[in-house]
Amino acid sequence: MYPRMSSLLVALPFLSRVSPTPSPADTLTNHDLRNIPSPGDDFDVETGSLLAPILVPRGPGTEGSHKVQRHLVDFFTANLPSWVISSENSTSRTPATGEREVPFSNWIFRRDPPWADVGSVTRLTFAAHFDSLMEPQGFVGAVDSAASCAMLLHLARSIDAALGAKWAAMEENGVDTLRDTQGVQIIFFDGEEAFAEWSDADSLYGSRSLAKEWESTKYGVLSLYRSPLQAIDIFVLLDLLGAPSPSVPSYYLPTHWAYQKMAALERRMRALSLLESSPRRPFLPDSKRDATSFARGFLIEDDHMPFMRRGVDVLHVMPNMYPRVWHTMEDNGEHLDLDTCRDWSRIVTAFAMEWLGLGEYLPGRV
Helix, strand or coil: CEEEEEECCCCCCCCCCCCCCCCCCCCCCHHHHHCCCCCHHHHCCCCCCCCHHHCCCCCCCCHHHHHHHHHHHHHHHHHCCCCEEEEEEEEEECCCCCCCEEEEEEEEEEECCCCCCHHHCEEEEEEEECCCCCCCCCCCCHHHHHHHHHHHHHHHHHHHHHHHHHHHHHHHHCCCCCCCCEEEEEEEECCCCCCCCCCCCCCCHHHHHHHHHHHHCCCCCCCCCCCCCCCEEEEEEECCCCCCCCCCCCCCHHHHHHHHHHHHHHHHHHHCCCCCCCCCCCCCCCCCCCHHHHCEEEEEECCCHHHHCCCCCEEEECCCCCCCCCCCCCCCHHHCCHHHHHHHHHHHHHHHHHHCCCHHHCCCCC
């Protein structure tokens, strides 16, 4: 990821959507928030089943990358068999490898309503990059972005049973298939990092490839959506999460309302003493940002950009002040703030559950 000054409202082809008004059934109750699990010891940096296997050097095409990819696939295969697994592969030359083509593999894990046709499903989409810098040798990238990947594994595991319960109840009660066609997908990008120096050509290898492919993949003429790209409801990108006391601004006016939803959940969870960290201010402090302040600012190049340039609505969950350990050898498991990691996991899980209307299907709902 790389900051660049830009005109945010003029340079990019945003497709602004009207903020939906959630029904009372879609809004999570305090009881629901208390039932959102923490990843607990699964985020232990030595033995945690979600995080520890990702805390290895994992540059594209390396053995470490292959191990992390196997971890992601094995997790869904063993724990979430209802999710559909697919990959998108590409190769590219890089400034560091000359004529040699480097392989890049994006992984997509998806769960759709059982009655929905592929071209009629809109998907809440979460993403993070799983690769790490090639140099310096041995760089782990715990904040950048192993922790975010582990958060998304926890999210998928946490919403799975409620998704199944919701869809089973809908089928039992009769489903309006033209309205209830919302699924969820999680993307793990390869090749986010530059090999030499960040540029449009030397960065975002995986996300550039996937966005291009999804734009060119067309659904049938009777489908509600033209392509997998258009079927993205909102694209929520996690990056650089796991350092203490983060401050994530609201970057884009068209999705400021979604930012406000996530910030409201954080405030409520802190008021209920459900979060473990004690930051000086909220992780998401920008709820009251004035619309006129979005006109200019720092445009952070990251895996969302190939999608946003094609009109996808993006919620970028990344601090605007890079963590102290960014792109240093100190970005390892030892320097993760695990209270913060677990809190982010619960916040983004709550966001997904509220967005998908899963509250009444959580265990213990009264």
